[in-house]
Amino acid sequence: MSALHPMIEPQASPPSRADGAHPAVEIRNVTRRFGQKMALDDVSLTLPTGTVLGLVGENGAGKTTLIRHVMGLLKAEQGLVRVFGLDPVLEPVKVLSQIGYLSEEPDLPGWMRVHELIRYIAAFYPTWDAQYASQLQQDFALDLSARIKHLSKGQRARAGLLCALAYRPDLLVLDEPSSGLDPIVRRDILSAIIRTIADEGRTVLFSSHLLSEVERVSDRIAMIKNGRIVFCDTTQAVRDAHTRITIRFDEPREQPPVMEGALMWEGRGREWTAVMSVPANEARSSASALGAQVVEQSALNLDEIFLARANRAGGQTP
């Protein structure tokens, strides 16, 4: 590597370059098809700067497609995608210099050694912080002389994470980064998100199947299903907007009752339990209107909301 020369180290943890005038990500009415399959169907989403948005959804729901639109790797057939007010397809250099990206399969070249990878990536970012990179390398216990193909899946994810963080991006995009990884690597990824949040004004967009993680670090949660956003709100608001209610009828019933906002029914005879996408008081009123007695009512965690939403056919917003 003869073309190497010492680089000027930038200040540790510089302030965010995002001006704050534009949201970090703005997606408006984006539609995308792959052949017959509608991957994204009129999706709109806004991610203000400084927030952490967790994107949840089943496999094939459209999470990766949405993220690839944000990265400019896919072009919107209809609609508009803006990252810090810029079009990621027309201005990839300005946009990508502000984004740190890590996907489930980091797609790192197996023939490269870890130190070669770090130097290669560093060449693209004027804001690369060599000291921070060194610190992350030590934290992650990465062997610099090892070839990437000889690293374990967890070590590869750590190498990818180092490359996504060392230039202190304004927007961190993580596409199911912890999928198939052990708890220690998952902890590393979560700490990275938390560290990024701690740096003022930085934004995180991450998709995951592990809802406990999403719940732990996200300010906002968006659920995507069949290419449509089912809900997008703060974690607390999402929890408040869903409830589980158990009701009892005087007479046994063959079919579950029809109640507005019911996502999933369980039970038989006189007693039925529903997961509902309405606040607790509305659910109680609906039950009373049917002449049923409320036996039990409880809050739901994200896992339960996700399961109920995923089980429901279609992807229309309630």
Added chain:
Amino acid sequence: MKTINGPAMAIGYYLWLRTRWMLAALFPVAIIVPLVKQRVVIHLNGHEDYAGDLTPPYYPQIIMVAALIATVIIFVLLLSQFCYAGKDVSGRESAFPRWMMSLPIRSFSLVAWPMLYGSTVCALACLLIFYVLLPRQAFSRMPYWPLAAAAAFCAWLQAVSWMPFWWQLARMIAAVVCLIVVIGLGVLAQALEFQDWLVLIGYVGVLALALVAGTQGVSRARRGDGVRSPWSNGAVRKRIRPIDLRLTFRSASAALLWVEMRRNLIFTPFISLIGPVLIFGLCAFHAGHPSTFYVYGKMISSTMIMASIFIGSPLCCSLILNGTLAKFDTWLPDITVPNLLAVRPVTDSKIVAAKMKNVAITMAVTWLATYGLLILWAILPNSYERHYSVAGLVAANFTMRYLMWGLIVAIGLPLICWKFAVESLWVYLYGRRWLINLVGFGTITIWIALGTLAKFAPWREIVPFLPWLALMFVLAKGVIAVVIIRALVDRRLLSPKRLFGWSIVWLLIVLSLWLSVKAVLHPQLLGQWLLAAAVIWFVPANRLLLAPLALHANRHR
């Protein structure tokens, strides 16, 4: 749902799924070509055989050559499928699919069945080439050994693909050695006039050895052995010098070029030098080679043939392999932009510029090696007419004029190869298989069609219109350039300032080339306007401009 019983059926079904379209493409060749032979060739020639030499009428040769090219391409694709190709060719790991390694079957069964199917199909494809497509008079006696050689070569290629190697380039070298040994056995047996049955027995032995080697290779791959050097003894090499992460590349362009050179530099020299190295070896160690060869009714000097192979091999490679250099890793089958690069803040033009620089370096390396080999061959005492050296001949007839022409050719050849290669980058940079196939087969079809048209064209009537035709071509090039430049500006891939700069450079190149050729060329040979049109047509522009546009479409799908 019907189930498949036994590994033979299951492996057969899997291979059928992988090869069915190629096998289907062979059927028309097997059915249509003999029909064409019957109807067209006999009608035109009065007998079944078509002339091997270039005597009129030409169309039987054109039809048969087109069919032959198509069959050879299908044959190569079939070979790659039977080897389960798709992994890193330069990698150390076995190319045998991992999911098959975990099947509850012995390694022998895993290897024997695909080898049997592959060898049979390759022998049949070879049968088609030798007994249907090639003219009968090409051989004094129909040889049987090529069938056995094709089967043995397929088996050995499979074995080599499935073996783990501890040295990265060992697989490529082993494949070339197998090709030489397997074909060489047949040639040697012919030269020593062995009986056919003896040659066939020899090839059965070669097949059995391939089976043993393949089984051994797959067994080692299943155990995870074989990818470490036997001398490393499993110990991990540690660098003594500490690695300083503050050292980095000068720029993004330097980093891009570094990766290009690491992965795409040696591919072209490696492939293009295989033929010349073999020929050099034959000349160096076989002093009694014939001074002339009888080729399709004509006596051709062996010196001419050797020199043609030396010069022709890199030229052919730059024509055939050109677009491959646009891949982000020549040794891998992927043609899409890897995420590692796609998400970096770098313009498409910078990526294309790094590729063009790498192509220039590749061509320089290829031609330097070729010239080196050519000089070594020229000083062999038997290189000219068995008893004399080419170097001696050159020294005896040396003049400054010859030296000047020699230098022009020596510099011109790498430049022409660079032109061929960079003009084709856009095809692979677009990242769609259909375009690669369309351009590849389309080019062959166009050349064949042009050759046929050239035969029938009323040249005397066309000659007066040639300047107009040339003007039309130049105008077409200009219009296409405007369309591409508009697309580039719309996508912000080219700034007006850079466009102006490149236009000036392009015009200067055209002007200087026109003046140079005009000074050298006899004025009666080509009118200066026609020459100017030819130069404008020759100097690359549109296909170069297409490269960043194609990459943009690949990177932002």
